[in-house]
Amino acid sequence: MSALFLAATTEPWWISLIKAAIIINIVLVTFAYLTLAERKIMGRMQLRYGPNRAGPFGLLQPIADLVKLVRKESFFPAAAIDVLYIFSPFIAAFAALSTFSVIPWGPGWHIGGYYVTGYVANVPIALILIFAVGSIGIYGFIVGGWSSDSKYALLGSMRTCAQLVSYEVSLALSVLGVVIMSRSLSLVDIVDRQYHEWWYLPYAVPQFVGFVVFMLAGTAETARAPFDLPEAEQELVAGYHTEYGGMRFGLFTMAEYINLITLSGLAVTLFLGGWHIPGPWLQAYGPIWFLLKLGALIFVFIWMRATLPRLRYDQLMRFGWKVLLPVATLNAVITAIVVVAV
Amino acid sequence: MTAQPFGTLKGFAVTFRQMFKKPLTQQYPEYKRPLYPRFRGRHRLHVHENGLEKCVGCSLCAAACPADCIRVVADENTADNRVSAGERYARIYEINLSRCIFCGYCELACPFDAITLGNEFELSEYSRDDLIYTKDMLLAEPIKRVPIQDPALFDTPLPAYRTDS
Numbered sequence: 001m002s003a004l005f006l007a008a009t010t011e012p013w014w015i016s017l018i019k020a021a022i023i024i025n026i027v028l029v030t031f032a033y034l035t036l037a038e039r040k041i042m043g044r045m046q047l048r049y050g051p052n053r054a055g056p057f058g059l060l061q062p063i064a065d066l067v068k069l070v071r072k073e074s075f076f077p078a079a080a081i082d083v084l085y086i087f088s089p090f091i092a093a094f095a096a097l098s099t100f101s102v103i104p105w106g107p108g109w110h111i112g113g114y115y116v117t118g119y120v121a122n123v124p125i126a127l128i129l130i131f132a133v134g135s136i137g138i139y140g141f142i143v144g145g146w147s148s149d150s151k152y153a154l155l156g157s158m159r160t161c162a163q164l165v166s167y168e169v170s171l172a173l174s175v176l177g178v179v180i181m182s183r184s185l186s187l188v189d190i191v192d193r194q195y196h197e198w199w200y201l202p203y204a205v206p207q208f209v210g211f212v213v214f215m216l217a218g219t220a221e222t223a224r225a226p227f228d229l230p231e232a233e234q235e236l237v238a239g240y241h242t243e244y245g246g247m248r249f250g251l252f253t254m255a256e257y258i259n260l261i262t263l264s265g266l267a268v269t270l271f272l273g274g275w276h277i278p279g280p281w282l283q284a285y286g287p288i289w290f291l292l293k294l295g296a297l298i299f300v301f302i303w304m305r306a307t308l309p310r311l312r313y314d315q316l317m318r319f320g321w322k323v324l325l326p327v328a329t330l331n332a333v334i335t336a337i338v339v340v341a342v
Numbered sequence: 343m344t345a346q347p348f349g350t351l352k353g354f355a356v357t358f359r360q361m362f363k364k365p366l367t368q369q370y371p372e373y374k375r376p377l378y379p380r381f382r383g384r385h386r387l388h389v390h391e392n393g394l395e396k397c398v399g400c401s402l403c404a405a406a407c408p409a410d411c412i413r414v415v416a417d418e419n420t421a422d423n424r425v426s427a428g429e430r431y432a433r434i435y436e437i438n439l440s441r442c443i444f445c446g447y448c449e450l451a452c453p454f455d456a457i458t459l460g461n462e463f464e465l466s467e468y469s470r471d472d473l474i475y476t477k478d479m480l481l482a483e484p485i486k487r488v489p490i491q492d493p494a495l496f497d498t499p500l501p502a503y504r505t506d507s
Binding site for chain 2: 041043044045046047048049303304306307308
């Protein structure tokens with residue numbers, strides 16, 4: 001009995017490995033075509049076409065970009081601290097990629113006698129893990145700017161650091177309501193409870209304030225417009241990656257975009273019901289619903305970038321500390337009171 | 343002006359609507375916007391109807407050139423080698439188009455309307471050396487690549503050196 005149970009629920013390590021490889025590749029392809037989609041959608045919103053030369057509809061543009069970045073000379077500031085300078089893009093990209101492993105994207109299937117779960121790892125503290133690994137990724141940005149030995153990069157990394165640290169607080173507080181409601185930090189449990197406890201309603205309905213705060217703080221956290229002060233390309237040289245070029249710069253950009261994908265995936269998981277759709281039907285197609293919701297959220301981020309003008313630095317700090325943080329705190333407190341009282 | 347959160351939402355509506363409009367972009371290599379008749383592009387050297395060159399090698403264009411990109415070496419016309427209508431002719435006439443700023447001072451300086459600025463602007467080359475246009479290149483009929491607007495549509499008259507030559 002117990003052996004049968006084990007065979008049905010646990011999976012051999014190589015299945016997890018295959019799943020991790022598949023997930024990483026899907027995330028990388030999503031990243032590549034996210035850059036294209038962003039340029040195309042923003043182009044349309046500005047009455048332009050966006051890239052349409054490389055391949056049909058510009059579909060080979062990400063590959064052309066990759067080839068261009070890889071083939072560029074890996075130049076190097078003479079006074080840079082080389083180990084840190086080379087490794088910080090890797091840290092940023094690694095942290096961005098690894099967080100996706102705890103996000104569930106399907107119900108799990110029986111394939112060839114094995115039960116394959118719809119996630120790479122079901123960590124009981126998945127939410128804390130995501131924030132922790134995300135904070136390690138910030139080291140990539142800070143150390144990269146500092147080790148380039150350039151005042152622009154140093155100031156840029158300080159700016160990035162200040163912004164990310166400020167908004168990380170609101171981001172973590174905004175998900176507290178969800179944690180209180182689901183009584184779990186595991187993303188698999190959170191998705192499950194959302195589906196089963198709330199008449200198929202996602203947490204975006206009872207936790208609407210938390211959702212909005214999460215989206216705004218998440219935009220700042222991924223340094224996207226209107227919070228893209230770390231690299232305000234119209235006003236500044238660049239941010240922490242001033243001295244980077246070629247694929248090292250590409251890795252930083254990749255880290256930022258994958259952070260955006262992870263953040264959207266987290267928002268889908270925490271607030272939009274994960275891979276479930278409301279109602280008892282068609283739950284087996286989990287990955288499709290997950291990708292659709294992910295795409296919709298990413299579209300919102302792109303839309304926001306094409307619409308809103310960049311904040312001033314003092315406005316950014318004021319908004320983070322005086323608006324988002326109190327709202328997130330109040331939301332968590334009120335949720336706690338309601339959950340305890342009911 | 344709308345109150346703040348509604349103003350922002352209106353902004354979102356605007357960008358969303360824009361997505362379904364036809365882009366204004368002109369797809370350049372396929373579609374070439376007609377040039378205005380007085381557009382200053384690549385230079386041309388002209389010849390008289392009897393086949394003699396108008397340029398007499400006076401170097402006034404080179405003197406007028408602010409970018410110093412014209413090089414003229416003159417030589418005497420002889421009875422058995424008559425190239426231009428005047429006493430002398432330009433044995434070497436070169437324009438370095440990688441330096442030229444297309445100001446048109448050379449055509450203003452020219453006393454015989456021998457040099458004019460044409461309409462060609464697609465002058466990319468793989469090598470800088472190829473951008474030094476020699477006399478026979480400037481004398482040759484340029485390849486028509488870009489359409490030109492009908493001059494009748496514009497009320498500014500063409501300058502004399504355009505209509506005469």
